[in-house]
Amino acid sequence: MENKKRIMIIGLDGSTFDLIKPWSENGYLPIFKKLLKEGVHGNLRSTIPHATIPAWPSFATGCNPGKHGLYDFFKEKKSSYDLTVEINPSGAINKPTLWKILGDYGYNVSVINVPATYPPSRVNGYMITGMLTPPKVKFTYPHEFQNELIENIGEYNVFFQALSAKNPEVLLNDLNKTLETRFKAVEYLWTEKKPDFLMMVDNGTDRSEHELWKYLDKQNPLYEKKKVEKYGNPLLKYYKEVDKTLGKILKLIDEDTILLLMSDHGQGSLHKFVNLNMFLIKEGYMKIKKNPLSKIKYFFFKLGFTPKNLYELLRKIGMERYASDRISSKTKLSILNKFLFSTSDIDWSKTKAFSSGVTGSITINLDGRQPDGCVSSIKYESLVNEIVKKLNNLNDNDNNKKIIKKVYRKDEIYKGAYLDQAPDIVAIPEEYYEFFGMHGFTFNKMLVKTFGNSGSHRENGIFMAFGRGIKNNYEVKDANILDITPTVLYIMGISQPDYMDGKVISDIFDDDYEFAKVEGKLRNIEIEKLKIKDLVKKLKKDII
Numbered sequence: 001m002e003n004k005k006r007i008m009i010i011g012l013d014g015s016t017f018d019l020i021k022p023w024s025e026n027g028y029l030p031i032f033k034k035l036l037k038e039g040v041h042g043n044l045r046s047t048i049p050h051a052t053i054p055a056w057p058s059f060a061t062g063c064n065p066g067k068h069g070l071y072d073f074f075k076e077k078k079s080s081y082d083l084t085v086e087i088n089p090s091g092a093i094n095k096p097t098l099w100k101i102l103g104d105y106g107y108n109v110s111v112i113n114v115p116a117t118y119p120p121s122r123v124n125g126y127m128i129t130g131m132l133t134p135p136k137v138k139f140t141y142p143h144e145f146q147n148e149l150i151e152n153i154g155e156y157n158v159f160f161q162a163l164s165a166k167n168p169e170v171l172l173n174d175l176n177k178t179l180e181t182r183f184k185a186v187e188y189l190w191t192e193k194k195p196d197f198l199m200m201v202d203n204g205t206d207r208s209e210h211e212l213w214k215y216l217d218k219q220n221p222l223y224e225k226k227k228v229e230k231y232g233n234p235l236l237k238y239y240k241e242v243d244k245t246l247g248k249i250l251k252l253i254d255e256d257t258i259l260l261l262m263s264d265h266g267q268g269s270l271h272k273f274v275n276l277n278m279f280l281i282k283e284g285y286m287k288i289k290k291n292p293l294s295k296i297k298y299f300f301f302k303l304g305f306t307p308k309n310l311y312e313l314l315r316k317i318g319m320e321r322y323a324s325d326r327i328s329s330k331t332k333l334s335i336l337n338k339f340l341f342s343t344s345d346i347d348w349s350k351t352k353a354f355s356s357g358v359t360g361s362i363t364i365n366l367d368g369r370q371p372d373g374c375v376s377s378i379k380y381e382s383l384v385n386e387i388v389k390k391l392n393n394l395n396d397n398d399n400n401k402k403i404i405k406k407v408y409r410k411d412e413i414y415k416g417a418y419l420d421q422a423p424d425i426v427a428i429p430e431e432y433y434e435f436f437g438m439h440g441f442t443f444n445k446m447l448v449k450t451f452g453n454s455g456s457h458r459e460n461g462i463f464m465a466f467g468r469g470i471k472n473n474y475e476v477k478d479a480n481i482l483d484i485t486p487t488v489l490y491i492m493g494i495s496q497p498d499y500m501d502g503k504v505i506s507d508i509f510d511d512d513y514e515f516a517k518v519e520g521k522l523r524n525i526e527i528e529k530l531k532i533k534d535l536v537k538k539l540k541k542d543i544i
């Protein structure tokens with residue numbers, strides 16, 4: 001191939017310049033410091049909402065979720081209000097991914113642990129699937145590659161084990177091991193298969209921030225002075241590991257490689273969880289069944305018999321291992337549903353709106369669309385307006401601050417063939433607030449102090465670029481996660497398909513970057529492609 005340029009993207013889920021910049025300036029992260037100085041960097045605006053799903057699929061396709069159709073980790077089961085995790089996320093993305101397009105143009109690709117790539121799809125190269133890969137399945141394309149990978153780099157866990165470790169050292173150990181494995185995969189594929197494009201995502205940055213932000217923020221409800229004295233700054237320890245890994249990556253790549261770093265969203269301190277369904281009950285949009293059992297369950301729920309309190313009680317008496325390890329989460333849920341107030345006590349035929357998923361979305365219970373929909377299409381508009389207005393006015397009585405930063409109707413933020421699958425309303429929380437996931441009733445108030453997680457997402461992720469033809473020490477403004485795919489295509493000499501919502505971040509290139517030459521070449525590739533298509537058509541006709 002004429003174009004010898006290679007591209008490597010390292011995705012750092014949830015990473016933020018709020019940590020990287022000060023820690024680089026203090027000398028803790030020498031490789032980040034070098035990349036900031038010798039390359040381009042800037043905030044990368046995430047999707048709305050700023051969640052891992054839809055952010056990574058939106059990056060991969062260059063499209064807003066209305067065009068690719070994947071809005072959340074969770075979706076309602078067919079003809080039901082129960083939630084299920086999207087089990088075939090790659091199949092739910094209804095637009096070509098960056099690696100598919102590059103492969104179609106003859107480039108070799110290696111795709112490593114990008115979220116929502118399971119089941120592995122056919123690429124011109126190799127794929128190891130990422131977050132949302134179920135256990136004990138084939139996780140590579142081609143399938144035979146899985147054995148080759150394990151033979152060459154050892155055991156391969158697609159995802160880390162310790163999702164919630166009490167001890168930061170246990171957590172870091174697990175995250176470091178996963179990062180090391182992913183780097184080995186990068187090293188093996190980059191040197192042995194020599195792809196034109198390689199991408200790897202690390203999720204350890206996101207997980208460690210969710211778990212360990214409390215070590216950075218004295219105001220965080222989960223801040224414990226004793227633990228800080230004992231463990232210091234474990235989040236910095238993880239970023240130092242990432243920095244070291246980036247150092248190894250810089251040694252792998254040569255001067256013909258452009259290195260891009262990106263995250264799907266940022267992260268910051270989390271102080272309170274918001275339960276939108278409690279808001280909907282309080283405002284009368286969500287109704288509880290009138291049968292005696294549901295009424296009793298709601299009575300006890302209001303008294304404090306909630307999954308959150310039950311779990312905390314078990315923890316206090318030292319039995320939380322029993323609660324978390326010995327019973328599968330599915331069994332736990334069905335037991336809890338039997339005794340505790342849950343979605344099974346909701347009278348759906350009288351409920352006008354509900355919140356589901358992990359992202360602060362609200363769906364109107366529309367007649368003809370939802371299984372027990374009771375809102376007529378004539379009333380839809382005024383109901384949406386009413387709820388939007390109330391969400392905008394939600395206040396935290398403890399500090400008299402607003403809880404919601406911005407509320408969107410779906411047609412303000414999404415467009416495309418899958419708009420009908422979008423939630424009707426999407427609320428974005430103010431900093432320090434996060435919506436509590438799923439539409440269960442884990443706690444009985446609209447607002448509670450955070451538990452478990454001490455960090456939550458922010459809308460600005462990171463973008464960095466480094467290599468020949470890329471500006472030095474330059475800050476790019478207004479970059480959006482949808483822009484990365486068009487920019488990579490541009491570097492590889494492929495014109496951006498019309499349907500994409502992103503744009504090339506042309507600001508990152510040196511002034512003498514050979515735009516004209518690339519554009520000429522790009523047209524040639526397209527013309528060649530069309531010629532081949534015509535030829536195939538003619539051949540087909542001839543055969544028939």
Ligand SMILES: [Zn+2]
Binds near residue numbers: 053206264265
């Ligand atoms: Zn994420």
